[in-house]
Amino acid sequence: MKIYQTSDIRNIALVGGAKSGKTTLAEAMAFCGGLINRRGSVDNKNTISDYRDIELDRKYSVETTLMYTEYGGKKVNILDVPGFADYQGELVSALNVVEAAVVVVNAQSGVEVGTEVANRYAAKLDSPMMFVINHLDAEKANFDDSVNQLKDFFGGKCTVLQFPVNQGLGFNQVVDIVANKLLTFKDGKMEMSDIPAEHADRAEEMRMALVEEAASADDALMEKYFENGDLTAEELTKALKLAIDKRDLFPILCTSAKENMGVARLLEFIGQNVPAPDEVAEAKKTKGGKELKCNNANPTVAFAFKSAKDKNLGEITYLRLFDGELAEAQDVVNSCNQSKERVSQVLVCSGKDRQRVEKACAGDIVCTIKLKDVKINQTLTTPKNTDDVVNEIEFPTPVYTVAVKAANSNDDEKVGAALKDLCNSDRSLTLENSRELRQVILGCQGELHLNTIKWYFDNQYKLEVNFTAPNIPYRETITKSAEAMYRHKKQSGGSGQFGEVHMLVEPYYDGMPNQTKYPIRDTQEYPLEWGGKLVFNNCIVGGSIDARFMPAILKGIMEKMEQGPLTGSYARDIVVNIYDGKMHPVDSNETAFKIAGRTAFREAFKQAAPKIKEPIYDIAVTVPTESQGGVMTDLQGRRAIVMGMDAEGKYTTLRAKAPLAEMNRYCTALSSLTSGRGTFTMTFSSYELVPTDVQQSLLKAYEEAANEEE
Ligand SMILES: Nc1nc2c(ncn2[C@@H]2O[C@H](COP(=O)(O)OP(=O)(O)OP(=O)(O)O)[C@@H](O)[C@H]2O)c(=O)[nH]1
Ligand SMILES: [Mg+2]
Known part of the structure; x- marks a missing residue:
């Protein structure tokens, strides 16, 4: 070769x-x-x-x-x-x-x-x-x-x-x-x-127009054109090449x-x-801003832009040489993590056929096999130029998410490994193991993309997998103050358990004044991992509960905050005032107060006009202007509030706020409303209370699911 x-x-x-x-x-x-x-x-x-x-x-x-x-x-x-x-x-x-x-x-x-x-x-x-x-x-x-x-x-x-x-x-x-x-x-x-x-x-007529247009890419050629009223074939080619390269x-x-x-x-x-790799007007740059000139005399800079798994060969890594040569048996360094690699073979590709070459010159695109661990977006260099890291490809972010689960729990591990494999070779896929949603969430680029994943599971991995809509990360909160108490008392054989807790809960908001009914002796503010706050006030007087039991009460409350009383979603933005309680000289212990704290909190929460909050997203939808009306109507059907719109050329961008719960499969709907031409982005904006009818149906659904589990 x-x-x-x-x-x-x-x-x-x-x-x-x-x-x-x-x-x-x-x-x-x-x-x-x-x-x-x-x-x-x-x-x-x-x-x-x-x-x-x-x-x-x-x-x-x-x-x-x-x-x-x-x-x-x-x-x-x-x-x-x-x-x-x-x-x-x-x-x-x-x-x-x-x-x-x-x-x-x-x-x-x-x-x-x-x-x-x-x-x-x-x-x-x-x-x-x-x-x-x-x-x-x-x-x-x-x-x-x-x-x-x-x-x-x-x-x-x-x-x-x-x-x-x-x-x-x-x-x-x-x-x-x-x-x-x-x-x-x-x-x-x-x-x-x-x-x-x-x-x-x-x-x-077209040739003369072309000559004039192409000549304008270069001053010297423009001068020649003015002098002679035309360009020679050679000059025209030169002018064209310049004009094309400069866009x-x-x-x-x-x-x-x-x-x-x-x-x-x-x-x-x-x-x-088309310019040769070393002829481009703008050379590719490293992250540090160094220009990669595609010169054989320079040290190797090989960028992995694609990887694929082959049944027989294992991982195939596709490399673009942005600088220097790449030779068979060359020792290289993965400059993204400094690990050493050896390029055992340099292969020229023709689809599935590959031919070995001794070396490839700067600018070429080749592939290699048997690298230890080189991922898409990583750069291979010589040990001398490990600072050369090529700027990463910015892959599109997912517009469609699904929850993935093995149909048979024995296959969990295999499904997990397959998903990891798929995401390694296709970086427009994302994978998240969501603790909160208790689901594995796969992000992709649309229905057809998901269909492709399904095909791989059916035909390649031969694993049965269920794809469902992701759960919505609801939040629970309260809208008024309420008091409740709980006594946990258990007598079994020798030692028993005893703990009694009285609390006042209030809705929390930034800058709120302290309640004055029970004097606060100590206050702790906990920002929650899932957003919002819990404020924990100790208002105990006269030692009705020992200070040493306070952490256990807090722990009990936190447990309930993590699995809210309404739908099991995270609770947020609550002030808890512990103002009274009782202890038993022998039977009181941490477990007892944890249970008492948790249960009292659940009771108080339920009486405090609890509400479900849902995530609201800022949506920007760009659509051909003629389909704007249909897209707007559809958005309104999704409880979205349109905030504004900007027109640019043939397209209009609609900006709206919409609840995440209504945006499931939006990319499919948008695609059919715009014959595939619409695009959109979504970014989290805030949590807002759900309308009453939505709350009712969520409560009902949670209850039914809980009954089913029992
Ligand atoms: N009549 C005619 N048919 C063509 C021509 N080029 C491609 N086709 C046909 O168009 C269909 C699609 O061709 P492909 O080469 O698969 O098109 P593609 O752009 O690679 O398609 P994707 O990879 O799916 O985007 C096939 O049935 C081809 O035979 C052409 O010049 N004339
Ligand atoms: Mg094709």
Whole structure:
């Protein structure tokens, strides 16, 4: 296997709408490079890229595949990214390690959700971007509509470099503005000829506009353009490359991936116009701000952006070399935790096939196996440059959460291990073992993502697992003062138990005055782990309860605070005044006072107009302006209060406060209200009292559950 020099490497990610043809295009690219002599198809389940069991089953991509092709002496590393928005974790990681995003657009549908999501991340990461209008052979292909939509959504930087002459059935020709030729595709070959008269004027007009736009990327070229009124082909290529790298221009090219038309020319274009790893205007930086120049002479900086488990090989770690070379048998250091690792093999990937190479040059993307413990987002360096830590990929936070439980408790451990595995290779998943909710909570990117997890449990791990809505972390509190007492008395055989506690409970709020009915001798304020406070006042006079029993009483109260009297949720914001009690000279002990404290507290709590509080979240929902009405109505149905809205371009962001209890599966509802185009974020705001009817139904549900348990 050949070793490619940095200047001959191009790294691209194929991104964009679901089913726009990325995997088919990747296959055609491999074919054009002579890596395969027959093109597979997604429908025939024999592509290089969609090789995983789940992908063969579903006939769409689920994970990013690393593959490569060679064209014009350049190695093009291709990351074929799944298009469904639920897999955007894969999209983000891919865009973090390539020099350009190639956004594939289905000419029959124009700009889709996936096109927008890809654009959003490319913009955020400042990644150069080009569009490929695919499916041009399809009957309903509409190039002009697609271009208009691209310009409408992503602005005037979208620039046509090729247009089809005969789109739809029988498609086989495009006019190429940069080459200034007509391209005809026949039997897998491309012929170039002069642009026919009927298209010449349009082509020339577009070429001149392109020349002017591209020239503006560089002062020297602009001067040449002013002098000569044109640029040579060489100058135009240079100008284009600069403009693309600076995100001043987003080229639009044409293909039919299925018929392998335009693909070779696209590869040639990538080779000429996407910067090599050491040519980028903005080099990747380490956390310390050092620029990584992709120079073989520098020490190794290899960044793990993906990991996967293989049945036979174990963990496969995918690495992007941001600096220096990586060689077989090289000793490296995981600069995130200083642990030593050895790279036993450097492997070049072509989907599931891997080939060993002696070494890879700076800028290349490879994989390795058998590392001890290297996770996504960690950096491998030489022992000399362990300060070089590459900035982490910011994975999307979950928008959909479910509680996960093994159907059979014997499988608890296996399910736990499987979940950990899944979260290790997919960082857009999160896992939390919630003590409060007594549930394991899995966070993911939506219904389809969850469905994928279910598939793995059914087919790969073969474990039966239940997925349910997460419990809501309610809180309990009181709204008026009340008094109660409890005497715990037990006589069994020899020694007995005796403790009597009288207390006054009050609702706590910041800055409240002390009650004056019982003089306070000592006061303790406890901020609670779960939010809010407990104030514990000792108002005992005349030694009716010994000070040494006070901690036991407090402990009893805390136990009840942890499992509130109404629904077993945490209680908060309460003042307890212990003002009287009784002891027995022999039978009083800590246990007795703990029980008395706990029970008296429960009784007082129940008489103090107890209320349930629920978590309220600040919600920001961004939706296409035309679906704003429906989204608003839906939010109101969820007891949300709309706080305001801002319009930006085609989108409106609604800001609202909504109870968490009403937001279960919101991402699914929003998706159907906005045809998948809406996005939202949620952050905790406060705890507020629930409406009376909600409280009634919660109490009833708790009672029923308690009865069932009995
Ligand atoms: N007619 C036509 N069909 C195409 C073309 N490209 C892809 N297809 C078909 O479109 C469907 C989806 O193609 P894929 O290559 O799986 O699309 P994708 O973008 O990889 O899909 P995801 O990975 O799920 O986002 C398949 O049935 C392909 O055969 C094309 O240029 N023309
Ligand atoms: Mg695909």
